[in-house]
Amino acid sequence: MKTTRGAWALAGVLAGAAGLATSYVTANVLSIRQSPVVAIAEDIIRLTPGDVAETAIDVLGHADKPVLIAGIMVFLVLMFAVVGLLARRTWWAPTLVFLALALVGGLAVLLPKGSGNATDALPVAVGFVTWLIGLSVLVAPLRKAEDAGAASDDPAYDGDDATRRGFLIGAGVMAGSIGVLTVVGRLVGAGRREVERLRNLLRLTGVTQPELPPGALVGVDDVTPWMTKADDFYRIDTTIATPVIDPTEWSLRIHGMVDREVVITFDELNELEKTEAWVTLNCVSNPVGGNLIGNAWWSGVRVATLLERVGVQAGAEAVLQTSDDGWTCVTPLEVLTDDRNAMLAVAMNGDPLPIEHGFPVRTLVPGLYGYVSATKWVVDFEVTRFADAQGYWTPKGWGERGPVKMSSRIDVPGSGDSVDAGEVVFAGIAWAQHTGIATVEVAIDGGAWQEGVVAHPGTDDTWVQWRAVADVEPGDHVVRVRATDKDGLVQTGTVADVLPDGATGWHGIDFSASS
Known part of the structure; x- marks a missing residue:
């Protein structure tokens, strides 16, 4: 059998994937929250500078963590392929690479909490041993084929069927085992399901159901609801x-x-x-x-x-x-x-x-x-x-105390919406927590500020809904909003980024009016 670079690379990838699968199963069986890949991902997040983390949140939103995990997996697959290629020439090089990856995984699991708990590192050890065994099983028929080819005087020698079958069977068994282990890992990872069951059965004392406070609404459709569902x-x-x-x-x-x-x-x-x-x-x-x-x-x-x-x-x-x-x-x-x-x-x-x-x-x-x-x-x-x-x-550059800054937002109309010219209703939310909102104003196209109506939910620790009505001529327009708190402080129009202690500025939207 003529061996190809692809076959050696595949052997490395399958062996590495088997190691990841066994480490995942081990973590679940032992109820260890972090598998090595998860631990590495969380360490990357922990070590990322504040401005870089903020950019990732802005660009990726809630997809930031899946993208990070995907990136780590792509890197590992490439490394596993390299290991397979190295195994074609020597044993010590792939062993050192696997050992280096295992050390990184072990440090990622142990160092953040400083626990020194050997059990937490057990998934890494199991994965490392699986890598080595899997690689030896898969490369054995490949090396046998190359040795036989080198010993043959026939340049067209293609090995024997037994050698070919040995590699294909080994690769198939390894791939199937990876799938089975992944499924088993999910089945034995029943901790979340059990906690969900306990959560559903939990009886909390002194807890009541939410009731809408009188005066909390301004009666405008499509404005942010008073209560946010979980x-x-x-x-x-x-x-x-x-x-x-x-x-x-x-x-x-x-x-x-x-x-x-x-x-x-x-x-x-x-x-x-x-x-x-x-x-x-x-x-x-x-x-x-x-x-x-x-x-x-x-x-x-x-x-x-x-x-x-x-x-x-x-x-x-x-x-x-x-x-x-x-x-x-x-x-x-x-x-x-x-x-x-x-x-x-x-x-x-x-x-x-x-x-x-x-x-x-x-x-x-x-x-x-x-x-x-x-x-x-x-x-x-x-x-x-x-x-x-x-x-x-x-330590990443964010402020020490973090008080919430007063702000306001326009929900109605939406950005880019078209409305009928004449009296236009604007609505949204505003907040100045632990102080409270006194007034909200809107300005059309940089004109005079016009005061709106603010809801009174009976608490200063929440947002409030607001509404305002303004006459609007046909055409394209920009509306901005600002709030004033109960201490008389007017929301600043100075634009500041979220780093280091929260964004400031007036929210504005573009809209058009037609007659």
């Missing part, structure tokens, strides 16, 4: 593999500059008095007029209640929050203990938190961007000083 709520986080946590195994450790270290279980948290509130969450990456914002009815336990239990020591300034996936943020202590109702939320819109939004427990702080406050899957509070702690995003 399925429609924006999601921005750094995790590739969503943490799946059994509530019976969840706990929150509160330690650091406290008089008494405390560990609270979910059952204990559930028995505490609940607080409930409408709260709007914002992502600091939300551009002017963007949709990385949502409003929901949240239920939970006030953070201040728990901090009173541990006794915060003098000199403490902040709380370093840590998620189950290792993500961290530093939140000012003052906003966790004032009247803004910062909470450990257990429910969203009357139901237990969705897994993707932090089940079983997440932190919620009205008036702060999520990157300094909204820790999903929270498991650790360390009371500390700002000088002694850094969150995930601040």
Whole structure:
């Protein structure tokens, strides 16, 4: 059998894919959240500079993580093919390449949390051994064919049928095994299904269903609804593999500059008095007029209640929050203990938190961007000083404290819409959390500002709907919006990027009017 470069490359790819499949299955069997590929992807996200990460979010949106995983897989396939080609000449070169890849995977799994837990690295070890065994099985008939060809005096020698069958059978078995292992990995990865079952059976005390506040609507169709459904709520986080946590195994450790270290279980948290509130969450990456914002009815336990239990020591300034996936943020202590109702939320819109939004427990702080406050899957509070702690995003150039900036958005009409000339209704949302919106104004084609009507939902921690009516002549136009908060501060028209602490500027849209 004349061997070709393609056959050797295929052998490398199949052996590498088998290694990935066995590492994936091992991670699922052992209930390890991160397979090596996922760990590498999350490390890439963690090490990416803030401006680069922001560009990726802007360009790719929610596709940023799938694109990253796809890129890693393409790179690995190319490396596996190179390994197969190297195996044609020597054994030590492909072994070193596989070993290097395994070391990268092992470091990616172990270093971020500094756990040193050998079990977490077991999927990498299993994958490495599978790579070596798979490659040896697949290249054996190829090397036999080349050796036989070199020993033959006949230049047309094409090996024997047994050699050819050996390679084809080995390749077929390897490919089939990869498929079977992938299916098995999904079947044994039943942890999420079990947690979903427990979530559906969970009985939360003191949690009520959301009710529309009187005065929350302005009566305009197509304006952003008052409540954002959980399925429609924006999601921005750094995790590739969503943490799946059994509530019976969840706990929150509160330690650091406290008089008494405390560990609270979910059952204990559930028995505490609940607080409930409408709260709007914002992502600091939300551009002017963007949709990385949502409003929901949240239920939970006030953070201040728990901090009173541990006794915060003098000199403490902040709380370093840590998620189950290792993500961290530093939140000012003052906003966790004032009247803004910062909470450990257990429910969203009357139901237990969705897994993707932090089940079983997440932190919620009205008036702060999520990157300094909204820790999903929270498991650790360390009371500390700002000088002694850094969150995930601040070393990447983002601001330290992250207060939400006042902003407003036009929903109606939509950008590029055509309307009837004459009286035109404009509508949208505005927010100045923990201060509240007093007025909203619109300006047509740079003209005078015209005041609209603002809804009054009875809370300052949410967005508000607004509407305005203006006379519009036939033709093409631009309308802009600005808000004024209850302290009399007028929303700035100065355009600023989202980095380092949130975008500013007036939202505007183009539209046309016809008679």
